Amino acid sequence: MINAFILQNGRLNQVNIDTRRDLENVAPVWVDLTDPNDDERAWVKSIYGVTLPGEDEVKDIEASARYYEAENGDLHLRTDFLLEEDDGPSRVITVAFILARNMLFSVHTDDLPVFRLVRMRARSRPGSIADYKDVLLDLYATDAEYSADALEGIYQSLEEVSRSVLQKELPDQDAAAALNAMAQEEDLNGRIRRNMMDTRRAVSFLMRGRLLNSDQFEEAGQILRDIESLNGHTAFLFDKINFLMDATVGFININQNKIIKIFSVASVAFLPPTLIASIYGMNFKILPELSWNWGYPFSLVLMIISAVTPFWYFRKRGWLK
Numbered sequence: 001m002i003n004a005f006i007l008q009n010g011r012l013n014q015v016n017i018d019t020r021r022d023l024e025n026v027a028p029v030w031v032d033l034t035d036p037n038d039d040e041r042a043w044v045k046s047i048y049g050v051t052l053p054g055e056d057e058v059k060d061i062e063a064s065a066r067y068y069e070a071e072n073g074d075l076h077l078r079t080d081f082l083l084e085e086d087d088g089p090s091r092v093i094t095v096a097f098i099l100a101r102n103m104l105f106s107v108h109t110d111d112l113p114v115f116r117l118v119r120m121r122a123r124s125r126p127g128s129i130a131d132y133k134d135v136l137l138d139l140y141a142t143d144a145e146y147s148a149d150a151l152e153g154i155y156q157s158l159e160e161v162s163r164s165v166l167q168k169e170l171p172d173q174d175a176a177a178a179l180n181a182m183a184q185e186e187d188l189n190g191r192i193r194r195n196m197m198d199t200r201r202a203v204s205f206l207m208r209g210r211l212l213n214s215d216q217f218e219e220a221g222q223i224l225r226d227i228e229s230l231n232g233h234t235a236f237l238f239d240k241i242n243f244l245m246d247a248t249v250g251f252i253n254i255n256q257n258k259i260i261k262i263f264s265v266a267s268v269a270f271l272p273p274t275l276i277a278s279i280y281g282m283n284f285k286i287l288p289e290l291s292w293n294w295g296y297p298f299s300l301v302l303m304i305i306s307a308v309t310p311f312w313y314f315r316k317r318g319w320l321k
Contacts, residue, residue, distance in 0.1 A: 002040050004028040005119070005135075012122030012129050023047055030104045030135045034111050044105070050074065052107050053096050066198075067205040075099040077205070080198040081112050081143055082191060084150060090188050092195060097136060099211075104132035106139075114143045133212060137219050140199050144226045147192045151233050154185045158240055161185075165244055170251040178248050186241045193234040200227045265314055272306030 002017040004026050015026050020043045033040060033052065041052050053076075066078040077097040084090045093112060098105040106115075118138050122129055129135055161178050164170070170178075203220050206212055212220060276299060 001034045002036065002043075003032040003034070003119075005030040005032070005122075007129065010128075010130075012119065012135070014119060020047075028103060029129075029132050030106070032106045032115060033108075035109050036107065048101055048103070048105075050098055050100050050105055052098070052105070067202065073100075075209075075211070077202055079140075079202045080195050081108075081114055082147060082150060082195045083110060083112055084188075089184065090150075090191050092191055099132065099136070102132060104135050114139060114146050117142050117146065133206075133216055136206075137203075137212075137216060137223065140203055141219070141223050141226075143199055144196070144223060144230065147196055147230055148226075148233075150188065150192055151230065151237065154189055154237055157181060157185050158237070158244065161244055165248050165251070170248070170255075172252065172255055175248050175252050175255075179245065182241050182245055182248070186238070189234055189237045189241070193231065196227045196230050196234070200224060203227075265311070269307055269310040269314075272310070273303035276303050276306060 002023065004015045004017050004023065005012050005028055006015055006026055007013075007029050012030070015022070015028070017023050017026075023043050024047055031044065031048075033044070036044075036052065045051055049072075067076070069075050075098070077099075079095050079097060080092045081095055082090060083093050091110075093108055093110050095106055095108040095112070098107075108115075118135070121142070122135075122138070129138060161181050164174055165178050203223050207217060207220050
């Protein structure tokens, strides 16, 4: 699918592209391709002379080759964007950017929320975008905002987990659910941190390449400052998740120790009756049951007393609480 965007009265307007003729009749500032087919790739190559990278080329690329200038002068960038899904774990989608012919070309496999936000805001804020480089910077700025929103979601989720973990008692089922929730939030937090690192590298590359004017350079610096503040939040969240995990594992150990304590107390309490029964089972002639009719009842009473006495002593010392 091809989405072409043109500047009209300082606004970024979308033009529907269904055929090759539709693409030839517009002068876009941004051409966004979502999972393009072979025909759409051929249209872009024949009209603009830009060869779009394939899906494998976008993903399988060395870190050192994520930003480079082609022989024809086209500037290529590879940037990761965060994608949160309601029915599954978050993902990182790699987007290929090509700066050529005073236009921005973007290629990606999924429709990203950052791109939708940029399109929506550009229509409602006239004058915010003047050229294709403004579009790229706006995408990076919106990506930082989207990551900040995702971090706020992690804060809220961890607050709920904290109320569950830091209660008076934590059953094993609640502990397992808390660990599962913390693992998911830790995974999302790690993806956000990776995403911010990649965005910072891309913005730094643009600043070092002297491709931006003074206003764009200032905007890029603000994006880097926003990313730096987000890195502090991700570090704090890592520490909070580790604390909650340690607390949850501690409660699980306490619950397990309670079970082990029950078995330990029971084994100690039933040791004296076992000893008495063993002695009475030796069948020596001097044992009272051979000449005393109350011998066996006496031994049973003695075993009961020897079993109750340790429980009474343990309860008095508070070991059964």
